[in-house]
Amino acid sequence: MKRISDTFIGRNADIKQHILALCAKDGEFSIADLSKACNISIPTITKILNELHDAGMIEERGKFSSAGGRKPSIFGLNPEAGYFVGIDVFRDSISLAVMDFAGKVIETRADIPFVFEGSRNSCNAISRVIREHLLESGIELRKVRCYGFALPGRVNHVTGFSFSFFIDDHTPISKVLEEELNAPVTVENDSRAMTFGEYVAGVGEGEQHVLFMNVGWGLGMGVIIEGKVLYGKSGFSGEFGHFPILDNDRICRCGKRGCLETGASGSALYRIVEGKLKEGRSSMLSEKYNSGKEITLEDIFVAIESEDVLAIEAIEEVGSTLGKGLAGLINVFNPELVVIGGILGRAKDYLYMPIMGSINKYSLKLVSKDTTVKFSKLGTMTGGIGACMLAQARYFEME
Ligand SMILES: [Zn+2]
Structure with missing residues (x-):
């Protein structure tokens, strides 16, 4: 780069x-x-x-x-003097943030429909979408100093390889994107980019020991210890979703069973709601479900916000399972702040109490009394803004 x-x-x-x-x-x-x-x-x-x-x-x-x-x-x-652009890649959309050379966020765009795949064609297509949006915002492309990509799954930011978006053994995804965008590209794990964004520009300002939960379709985590982001040996730290804590028989998408993610994530929320509807429980989602149409996470959020009891029970169950996992983490890390982010943060009014209930039940009081639990301030833009900041930090070679 x-x-x-x-x-x-x-x-x-x-x-x-x-x-x-x-x-x-x-x-x-x-x-x-x-x-x-x-x-x-x-x-x-x-x-x-x-x-x-x-x-x-x-x-x-x-x-x-x-x-x-x-x-x-x-x-x-x-x-x-230039711009830094951050892109957060979700399951079926991307979000984009632009920072000026001095570090001020000057543009954000959420929910741009796009399904990114690990192929050269897809790198070409995503670059086209990014360029179109930047031009629409009046950004001169030649003045972009560095692009930062927040990608789900395991990412090695030093080599530029993503294991979710894999080209071949010799070609890191960052190199293909650099060729397409004609500018330096840095890649980072999405949860870690979100942690960075929230730490610098969100609720985590000034705290030294922070855990950031990315509760999306899966469950990821970023860790800040003594003011520094934790990477681990190969940059793979933070796979909290695959912590084998649950006594269930569900196969996780990683292929193992008992992973926390199977009970505390967007996919878990979806499965719980679907299970209740299958049992014939009544809900404002029943009509759509019974007509054979597919329920979406968006439908479930709307149901929660409309005070649908079935949907609220489901999100409470997710919150209580997540809280149990958090209780263990709090015992291990003694953080001063835990931030709940990712798409499920949208249901914060219904998640907070079950999370706190489980933390109180399962953590050591002496340890958890130090910890505050807050929800992300930057919402769906957390990863995009974090990726911008990482692009800036790596361009300037800051620690
Ligand atoms: Zn797993």
């Missing part, structure tokens, strides 16, 4: 990259601050800043107000 350091050659290339990364992380600096942060003399920093300014990458943002004396100028990234 092309990074910011590839842009500069010769003397001071590393310092330029470092200055831009500092500005991306912390926003604004005076020359004196930068001189101290980089351990470089003020005349040299001034010269480098002038070069970055001439290259259009940074801008002067006026003066710091200070009591008496000369007021120092402050510098920050020039928002118009």
Whole structure:
């Protein structure tokens, strides 16, 4: 992947990259601050800043107000120097977010219908859809510095391989997308991208120990320990949905049985509702079900929001099972914050109490009293915004 350091050659290339990364992380600096942060003399920093300014990458943002004396100028990234684009890939749609060069989210688009498959043709098709939406939003494609993709399943962000969208043994999906989009591409597991987005721009701001639950069709997790995202040896950490905790005989989509996901996910909600309808229980969904039409998750959400008792019982069952899993995690990690995100977060009013009931029942009081449970602030855009931020972080080579 092309990074910011590839842009500069010769003397001071590393310092330029470092200055831009500092500005991306912390926003604004005076020359004196930068001189101290980089351990470089003020005349040299001034010269480098002038070069970055001439290259259009940074801008002067006026003066710091200070009591008496000369007021120092402050510098920050020039928002118009480029864009970062994040794409979250769902089962049958994608969402898209755009950030300016200085890190402000300037455009979000949710629920763009698209079914992504692991093939070259599908990479070509998704790139076309992305380009169309960017052009519609007035984004100049040549100014996109990096694209970030949040993909379900196991992803190795270093090599660019996704094991859900597999081309062949020698070709990472990120490379095919780079060729199609004609710009650097970074890929990340969707739950981890969501964790990153929520941590930086959502409810997780400032917390150091955070667990993020991606309760979608499946169940994924992102972990932040001491302010850092946990990856594991190969980037596969967080497969909480496949924790073998349930005493049931249901085969999980991973092929094993007893996985938490078979009781705590969108697919579990769907199965529970379908089971109750099959038993002949009455619900506002009965008519559609009995006429042989397929019930969708959207139908179930509408039923929950219309206070349909059968649908509410089903979401409560999911919440109580999820809470049991969370109780175990809280005992292990002692987090200060657990964030519930993903598509099921939409039913938060009905999920919260069953989740808390199970946490109180199954966790150690001494540990769980430290933990707050909140729902995602960014909703369906969490992964897209997180992917944007990861694209920015990897472009600037930030930690
Ligand atoms: Zn499983």
